[in-house]
Amino acid sequence: MKNIIVVGNGMVGYKFCEKFVEKSESKDFKITVFGEEPRPAYDRVHLSEFFESQNAKALEMAPASWYQENGIDLVVDERVSDINRKAKTITTAKDREFSYDYLVLATGSSPFVPPIKGVEKEGVFVYRTIEDLEGMLAYAAKLKAEKPDARAAVLGGGLLGLEAGKAVLDMGLEPHIVEFAPKLMPRQLDSRSSQVLKLKLESIGLNIHLSKATNQILGEGAISGMEFGEDDILDVDMLIVSAGIRPRDELGRACGLDVGVRGGIVVDNTMKTSDDSIYAIGEIALYNQMIYGLVAPGYDMAAVAVEQIIGNTEVLMPSDIDMSTKLKLIGVDVASFGEPFMPASKGHSIIFENKTQHLYKRINVSLDGKSLLGGILVGDASDYSMLHQVFLNGMAIPEDPSQLILPASEGGALLGDVMDLPDEAQICSCESVTKGQICGVIESEEATDLAGVVSCTKAGTGCGGCKPMVADLTNATLKSLGIEVKDSVCEHFDLNRQDLYKIIQVKGYKKFNEVLDNHGNGGHGCELCKPLIASLMASIHADTANKEYAIQDSNDRFLANIQRNGTYSVVPRVPGGEITPDKLIALGEIAKKYDLYTKITGGVRIDLFGATLNQLPLIWKELISHGFESGHAYGKSLRTVKTCVGSTWCRYGMDESVSFGIELENRYRGIRAPHKIKGGVSGCIRECAEARGKDFGLIAVEGGWNLYVGGNGGANPRHAELFAEQIDNETVIKYLDRYLMFYIRTAKPLQRTAAWQERLEGGLDYLKEVIIEDKLGIADDLEKEMQTLVNRFECEWTQAVNSPEMMKRFNHFVNSEEEDENLVFVPMRDQKMPEPWV
Amino acid sequence: MIETVLDKYKSTKVESVKVWFKAASVNDFPKDGGACVKYKDKQIAVFNFERLGKWYACQNLCPHKMEMVLSRGMIGDDKGVPKVACPLHKKTFSLETGENLNSDLDAIAVYPVKVEEGYVYVGFEE
Numbered sequence: 001m002k003n004i005i006v007v008g009n010g011m012v013g014y015k016f017c018e019k020f021v022e023k024s025e026s027k028d029f030k031i032t033v034f035g036e037e038p039r040p041a042y043d044r045v046h047l048s049e050f051f052e053s054q055n056a057k058a059l060e061m062a063p064a065s066w067y068q069e070n071g072i073d074l075v076v077d078e079r080v081s082d083i084n085r086k087a088k089t090i091t092t093a094k095d096r097e098f099s100y101d102y103l104v105l106a107t108g109s110s111p112f113v114p115p116i117k118g119v120e121k122e123g124v125f126v127y128r129t130i131e132d133l134e135g136m137l138a139y140a141a142k143l144k145a146e147k148p149d150a151r152a153a154v155l156g157g158g159l160l161g162l163e164a165g166k167a168v169l170d171m172g173l174e175p176h177i178v179e180f181a182p183k184l185m186p187r188q189l190d191s192r193s194s195q196v197l198k199l200k201l202e203s204i205g206l207n208i209h210l211s212k213a214t215n216q217i218l219g220e221g222a223i224s225g226m227e228f229g230e231d232d233i234l235d236v237d238m239l240i241v242s243a244g245i246r247p248r249d250e251l252g253r254a255c256g257l258d259v260g261v262r263g264g265i266v267v268d269n270t271m272k273t274s275d276d277s278i279y280a281i282g283e284i285a286l287y288n289q290m291i292y293g294l295v296a297p298g299y300d301m302a303a304v305a306v307e308q309i310i311g312n313t314e315v316l317m318p319s320d321i322d323m324s325t326k327l328k329l330i331g332v333d334v335a336s337f338g339e340p341f342m343p344a345s346k347g348h349s350i351i352f353e354n355k356t357q358h359l360y361k362r363i364n365v366s367l368d369g370k371s372l373l374g375g376i377l378v379g380d381a382s383d384y385s386m387l388h389q390v391f392l393n394g395m396a397i398p399e400d401p402s403q404l405i406l407p408a409s410e411g412g413a414l415l416g417d418v419m420d421l422p423d424e425a426q427i428c429s430c431e432s433v434t435k436g437q438i439c440g441v442i443e444s445e446e447a448t449d450l451a452g453v454v455s456c457t458k459a460g461t462g463c464g465g466c467k468p469m470v471a472d473l474t475n476a477t478l479k480s481l482g483i484e485v486k487d488s489v490c491e492h493f494d495l496n497r498q499d500l501y502k503i504i505q506v507k508g509y510k511k512f513n514e515v516l517d518n519h520g521n522g523g524h525g526c527e528l529c530k531p532l533i534a535s536l537m538a539s540i541h542a543d544t545a546n547k548e549y550a551i552q553d554s555n556d557r558f559l560a561n562i563q564r565n566g567t568y569s570v571v572p573r574v575p576g577g578e579i580t581p582d583k584l585i586a587l588g589e590i591a592k593k594y595d596l597y598t599k600i601t602g603g604v605r606i607d608l609f610g611a612t613l614n615q616l617p618l619i620w621k622e623l624i625s626h627g628f629e630s631g632h633a634y635g636k637s638l639r640t641v642k643t644c645v646g647s648t649w650c651r652y653g654m655d656e657s658v659s660f661g662i663e664l665e666n667r668y669r670g671i672r673a674p675h676k677i678k679g680g681v682s683g684c685i686r687e688c689a690e691a692r693g694k695d696f697g698l699i700a701v702e703g704g705w706n707l708y709v710g711g712n713g714g715a716n717p718r719h720a721e722l723f724a725e726q727i728d729n730e731t732v733i734k735y736l737d738r739y740l741m742f743y744i745r746t747a748k749p750l751q752r753t754a755a756w757q758e759r760l761e762g763g764l765d766y767l768k769e770v771i772i773e774d775k776l777g778i779a780d781d782l783e784k785e786m787q788t789l790v791n792r793f794e795c796e797w798t799q800a801v802n803s804p805e806m807m808k809r810f811n812h813f814v815n816s817e818e819e820d821e822n823l824v825f826v827p828m829r830d831q832k833m834p835e836p837w838v
Numbered sequence: 839m840i841e842t843v844l845d846k847y848k849s850t851k852v853e854s855v856k857v858w859f860k861a862a863s864v865n866d867f868p869k870d871g872g873a874c875v876k877y878k879d880k881q882i883a884v885f886n887f888e889r890l891g892k893w894y895a896c897q898n899l900c901p902h903k904m905e906m907v908l909s910r911g912m913i914g915d916d917k918g919v920p921k922v923a924c925p926l927h928k929k930t931f932s933l934e935t936g937e938n939l940n941s942d943l944d945a946i947a948v949y950p951v952k953v954e955e956g957y958v959y960v961g962f963e964e
Contacts (some may be wrong), residue, residue: 368949489915513870513889524870526888526914527923527930550871550912554925557910562925566905646902812906813881814862814873820906824845837903 002029004309005090007080007251009035011044012298014061015534019303021070021345025310031072032098034090036079037129039062045295047133051170054137055521056130070074083255085275102277102428103311105252105265106302109245109283109293113612114155118217124239125455127164136240140171143237149188151176153226153234155214157184158240159327165206166330168361175242176236178226180243183210188325188336192353193360193378200358201331247284247291260286269316271305278303287317292537296429297321303432303555304530320391322429330430332358333381338374338391338761339364347373350402361386365397372404375791385427385469386418413529418472419480427473428459428466437577438470443479450474489749490528497674504533505540512537512551524821531556532749537637538672539744542792545635545672546799546806555634558810559796560616565823565834568768570596572623572635573669576643576661576681577604579720583726586626594619597831602679602713603640605631610832611821615637621798629795632670636750638677639795641665642690646683646700655700658730667733668740669792674747674756677740678712692720697799709767710757718754721764724772737786738771738779745782843904846880847897847947848963849936855950855961858932864956872922874898874909882949882960883909885933887920893951894933895960900924901943908946916940 004020006013017033020026035041042059050059057063067074075092082091089099111126113119123138125145143150150173154164157179166616168175177184178584183194184201198208212232217239218225225235247264258266258274264286271279271287281301283293292298300317324337327454342349342364352361361383363375372391377384392395397404399437421427423436441447441456453474454460460467487496495503502517509515514535516525531553545556555561560568579722587606593597594615596608611619633639643661647653661681668677680691681698693699697708697720704726711720724735747756757767800806812820824835861875868932872885898906906907912923913933918954920933931938936945952963 027929194942237921308873370900523918524887524913524915524920526921529910550868553912554910557925560908562910564903564926566910566926633845660873808866809868812874812882813876814866816876818947822881822906 002590003099004031004102004104005080005098005150006030006031006033006101006104006106007090008108008248008282009033009037009074009076009105009283010283011041011061011295012108012302013104014041015106016106016302016305017067017070017072017297018062019306020309021072023310033072033074034078034080035068035074035076037131038077039130039486040067040076042076042130044128044608047127047130048132048166048170050133050157050605051167052135057172059130071476075743083251083278085255086334088277092624101275102279104305105273105278105280105284106282107248107251108267109247109291110247111241112244113241114243115215117221118215118223121217121239123220123237124208124217124223124241125158125220127167127240127242128487133167134766136167136238137171137732140236142171142468143395144415145174145238149174150237151235152240153178153832154242155226155238157181157208157210158183158187158242158244159325159329160202160245162329164242168238168240169191169205169330173238174207175205176209176211177201177357178212178214178234178544180213181210184208185334188334189339189376190341193362193376196353196358196360196378197329197334199355201330203358204330206330207208207695208605213457235624237453240511242756245283245291246390247286249284250447252278252280252284260289263289268826269304269319270308270313270315271301272308279308288319288321290321292321292323293322294323294325297323298505299430300432306412307807316419324388324391324429326381326388331383333379335377335381335384336375337388338372340374343372350405352402352405361400365401370397370400373400375405377405382468385466386475389421389425389427389469395420411475414580418469422449422763427469428461431461433459434834435473436474439477442474443481448478450481465473474716487748489532490524491525492529494521494697495519497536498746500533500534501540501745504536509536509548510541510543512548513775525551527553528694528749534672535672539789542789543792544670544771544796544799546803549809553636557607558613559630559634560611560615560801561634563609563834564837566820567609567823567834568611568613569603569607569633570611570616570619570623570757571607571631572603572628573631573665574640574714575665575669576641576658578643578658578662583628585627586623590619590626592624593622595831595832601633603633604642605633607633610825610834612823613810614817614819617801617807617810621801624795624798624801630670635670635672636675637670637678638665638668641681642692643681644683644686644688648739651681651795652686653700654702655683655705657681657683658702659687660698660705662731664733667790671740672788673740673744675752676752677753693717694720696720696739698732698829701726703733707732707735710754710764712752712754716754719758720754721827723768734783738782739767741782741786742770742778843899844901847848847899849945850949850961850963852950852961854963856964857962858952859962860906861871861958861960864953864958867958870913872909872911872913872950874906874960877960877962880962881906881909883911883922883960884960885909885913885922886914890920892920892956893953894920894922895951896922896933896936897947899946900929901927901938901946902929906910918944 041061080090081092081093091097111128152168152173153176154161157177164492212228217229227233249265253266265280267280278349282298304317326335345365347366349364359379364373383572421435425435447453447456462621488494530551534551545552551650591608597610599607601607641661641664644656646657678694679696680689680694682689682691683700693711698705707724709723710719858918859877867873869888875882883898885894902959910925913922916939921930923930926945930940936948949956
């Protein structure tokens with residue numbers, strides 16, 4: 001049994017362990033890993049996510065138990081302080097001694113802090129470890145309490161500096177980036193792309209200061225500002241230094257290993273240092289006289305060291321290392337690959353720039369125009385994966401290379417098919433997965449879908465940048481094997497939503513089993529097709545969710561929103577947000593009687609939480625007796641039409657937004673759709689109702705309403721787009737009837753209007769042709785179908801409480817009147833909440 | 839506390855049933871759907887899988903977030919295996935074996951069911 005000691009438990013040190021234990025030879029070795037941080041290795045690349053989640057566990061590469069399960073001794077919180085090369089031992093800061101046969105140095109780097117006067121002041125931080133971030137968070141919280149408009153600067157406008165800038169934004173401080181060079185990301189971007197990135201970042205609220213050399217940090221004890229020159233001062237309350245990295249080579253230096261002039265332990269292409277028993281990998285290794293600060297080369301180094309130690313001496317580090325990167329900085333795509341800057345003597349550059357949309361694309365091609373040498377993408381890096389593959393594999397490029405980056409005119413896909421890539425093309429560089437491996441696991445039937453491919457190959461589990469390409473390859477391979485990849489709804493139907501809509505409409509089916517038996521694949525349905533077909537039958541026949549309740553989705557089944565502990569919330573409809581004092585009092589009294597947690601919703605209604613199944617009909621009986629009806633907050637249907645107070649009260653109002661909002665909400669209430677629908681009506685251009693953030697929005701202007709469609713909040717906020725201008729109430733209703741009905745007929749399951757209209761072939765112009773000009777000749781049908789739905793509206797809660805049969809479903813137990821005794825509530829700000837999940 | 843709730847539920851085989859508990863009338867259960875039965879301090883989800891002509895029973899507790907909700911879930915099949923989907927996060931479990939089908943949660947306990955003279959009985963060891 002030979003001993004391997006790994007010094008450093010960062011991403012690369014961890015990767016060494018992971019690759020090592022996968023080898024059958026690993027049983028002849030014992031690995032001991034030392035880390036100076038208090039926790040096992042974590043994903044430093046995604047460190048900024050800690051500010052959103054504050055969940056250190058989520059960033060872990062593997063839990064502590066993983067090391068144990070694989071027979072690795074993990075020693076955290078203990079720094080290695082000395083190496084004795086003669087005795088082949090190491091000593092730790094706790095004065096313990098361990099002997100090794102092989103020593104692997106993976107100590108990484110530390111942030112470089114320039115020797116600026118005053119840099120030791122309180123409020124100056126570096127950005128490297130979770131402890132650094134925790135320190136920043138605590139300091140920022142203290143600052144904000146004393147000074148709500150506190151500012152924080154980041155020293156350094158490189159890749160890490162901009163990540164730190166995002167951290168400042170997330171902490172809620174005013175962000176400033178200070179860079180010594182005249183451009184951002186000087187190592188990856190040329191001046192023009194850097195300028196585009198600067199404009200984009202400024203547009204989202206970052207203040208950028210270029211060509212600034214910091215002379216000193218000002219402040220008494222704590223930082224209060226940065227001085228760049230006489231009379232050139234930036235007031236800041238906090239500073240994060242991100243001015244580059246320095247390899248942590250002190251151990252190697254002290255024991256006499258060869259080191260570079262500017263730091264780093266010299267290694268050859270076997271990752272060996274000047275001592276045959278000692279290897280160095282990651283940001284501490286000086287290879288080709290370079291320190292590689294990216295995770296992919298670090299992982300490759302780890303793999304080479306593993307092979308060398310187990311005796312596969314022919315596995316060597318390549319001499320050309322790909323430094324291509326693609327990342328999302330503060331939501332902005334930035335990518336560079338191959339040779340991003342290129343002298344004119346070596347080739348030609350083709351540049352596409354659109355400053356209004358903050359887009360920049362540059363590709364460098366060889367002088368003969370036949371091969372791609374490198375490039376830069378800012379603002380939209382969706383072409384990165386393909387361009388990168390073309391570059392890596394020396395694939396042929398179009399005769400007119402500008403087609404590679406120009407916005408595609410028709411059909412796109414100028415680069416050809418992903419399947420044209422050679423098998424050895426590396427698709428996932430974090431995990432070194434090739435196209436051949438991805439296609440291989442599908443061909444060998446180890447994987448039958450994308451999830452399977454990801455779990456078999458680990459492709460896409462690192463930075464995630466290659467995910468779209470992995471998905472394309474998976475689909476293309478399945479297709480090549482004759483396995484059809486359809487947008488069918490689930491395993492029980494070979495049909496998509498639109499097909500099913502037509503079938504149900506034509507055949508008039510009213511029961512799930514009729515659809516399944518006549519058009520399904522012979523199974524018994526599932527949680528995907530059942531609620532979908534329930535929704536289609538409701539849309540087509542103007543049914544409520546009370547019909548066939550066992551096929552309704554969780555919330556529709558009990559006409560309420562299921563919450564964290566299995567209790568429900570209740571939202572009565574308050575059209576347009578207008579409510580009488582009497583009704584408001586009734587809501588308060590009912591909430592009090594049933595001890596419900598009460599909150600105003602995002603759609604300006606009142607939500608009552610914590611109702612048990614048994615209480616739901618009791619609560620609704622009382623609500624209905626006070627004139628309320630279902631608010632359909634639980635349904636894929638119209639939620640609210642939010643309004644501002646409009647010309648009835650507002651001195652700026654141009655029209656009666658409340659009256660019109662109420663009319664629209666009452667018109668479309670209860671109608672089942674592919675997803676939820678929200679509306680908004682604003683009485684003037686100040687837009688207090690936020691109508692442009694809704695699926696349909698109206699803004700009163702001189703001479704009528706401007707109609708906007710296809711907006712939403714959610715994970716991908718979208719502004720609704722202007723659809724028609726200065727139209728009257730009647731025309732608004734005509735267009736909206738047609739628009740909503742067309743959406744209900746043709747969208748995919750759970751597709752909001754924004755995504756639907758974006759993916760419509762022909763886009764908004766086509767939609768206008770169908771809705772306004774009636775190009776398809778269906779406008780009459782759409783209007784009639786909508787009018788039928790409107791006429792046949794019925795409040796489903798009123799239906800339910802008046803039917804003893806329907807009421808039966810609201811008992812927790814079928815054989816007892818008791819309630820679920822497992823419910824536990826805890827107090828919170830004078831109300832209650834469910835006990836937190838463990 | 840939650841561990842002890844989970845400990846109450848152990849899969850039971852027909853041959854080891856000592857008590858057939860008369861739960862409710864067949865008509866109290868929705869077709870191709872479920873309802874919850876209380877037996878001593880246990881909550882059991884009972885499903886009338888009419889398309890298969892079979893009845894199934896399992897613990898009402900979803901092991902994912904420890905909530906008493908499985909009886910309110912939708913049933914169906916996963917490549918032929920009868921299953922229930924939890925209404926909270928759509929975790930699915932085999933109604934035959936209790937096995938979690940779409941992630942790596944522990945299996946849930948399943949119980950035998952019989953129908954006699956219009957009544958549904960669930961089998962327990964005690």
